[in-house]
Amino acid sequence: MTLSVSSMSFAYEKGDPVLRNLNMDFSTHSVIGVVGANGCGKSTLFKLLLGLHTPTEGSVNWSQQPIDYSKKALIQHRKNVTLLFQEPDQQIFYTDVYNDIAFSLRNLGIAEHEIEQRIQRALDLVDGKSFAHKPIQYLSYGQKKRVALAGSLVMDSEYLLLDEPTAGLDPNGTKQMKALIRSISDLGKNVVMSSHDINLIYDVCDYVYVMSQGEMVSQGEPQNVFLDKRFIEQVGLEQPWLVKMHQEFGMPLFRHEHEMVAGSSLIKESI
Template sequence: MILEARDVTFSYEDGMIALDQASLVVRRQEKLAILGANGAGKSTLLSTLNGSFKPSSGNILLHGKPVSYNRKGLTELRSQVGLVLQDPDDQLFAASVFEDVSFGPLNLDLSKSEARVRVAQALDAMGIEALSHRPTHLLSFGQRKRVAIAGVLAMSPSVLLLDEPTAGLDPKGVEDLTQTLHDLAARGVAVVVATHDMDMAYAWADRIAVFEAGRILIEGTPDEVFGAEDFCERSSLRLPVIYRLSRELQRRGLISPGEGMPRGLNDLIPRLVAPKAN
């Protein structure tokens, strides 16, 4: 365990309860998708895990110890738990890509040479080295998303939190970003994604937590979550297309049972049962 929300409650100034004794554990090197309808509490949870919001009750724990909300405690938390907002324009502010990605490392009191290494590694991880000296305002939306993530990665976080990372991206952009997030997890970063993209979550995540009314409704592997009885009615979400298709093909005996359901077309096609000759 790296990060944990334990019985966390948070209310906005108008009295709306966004988190209601919510609990969630983030483990090292895992890919965790947080699902939920609008207003379920996903974005608020990410901001609370990052220390942007302070819970009214309950605790955020980093490496098993409660987070302190003084300057030192928040600096430690945010150096290890990075948050990427849904709209990259809420995060980008420097004139060039290099300057923007450099901001975090330089504010960690690293030397310029150390900061340059961090920036180079982050740009390489996001595949945007060629954009290093481009003005941020001339980038496409997808490029700005990658720069925003690179800015967080340059802090060398243990946990990367992303709010709707695929929103506004074209299909190729979604595919590329999903692979990048997979690669980051393989390198040891715990990646947590709050999303409405059921298909991306099913294909990508190791574990899924479904939020409803500020607390976890269902949690488990993708097959456990989407196979739960009355999932759609309870969560106000839909099943992933590939899951629905695979379940129906399996019911009709057109795919072999195998282990678990296929998570994508590349998994589904090899398991199709060859038609019997007449």
């Protein structure tokens, strides 16, 4: 099924538009990145994809049809599309981890024994078993982020939107997140993510949309999108380090660190 936006604009209340005439198709690649400076509209876009706000012009489309904003249709839409919010507090409602993760599944009428199984699996994936029984107000930011992520994973939806998934995570958490994104994509699901960690985007995304002040200003495969240093800096971003190594030191353009490591040992052997 496809998730897309067409000619979509959006303004909060009576303010200026924060999203302008966006055309994006999130079904073309398995892991799609949305990047841009603070305030360019990434989180707002994700909330629109979930149906939390209604476009002022254009539409959000599921399976090429504009989504229906009736309560019933939105419940169905959110079985297909799940959002990991940038701020875990926007997502966490209950005071204990288990009930919080169970919340949306109970809403969908899923049987308690299946809820139990899904939660155990999700907590395993986010390494959250050790704090599963703690009250949420005692958790650190990174732990809350993991709880929120587990809450998104249990939904098992076709599209998983991750808004800054690694912000506040330690190096292990970031590594797990990378592995998780790959395994979700291997299951045939679609991931759409925003991140200020441009190296993470370059590493895991197959396609990237670049936004600036509410507009989509560039799109393409990461090895092409990040090549134009001036443009990338103009929109408030930085080039991934592997692209810099290519442009500044004449190294081949590698997509992943492990390719560079393998490549450099070949160079050594040939000397």
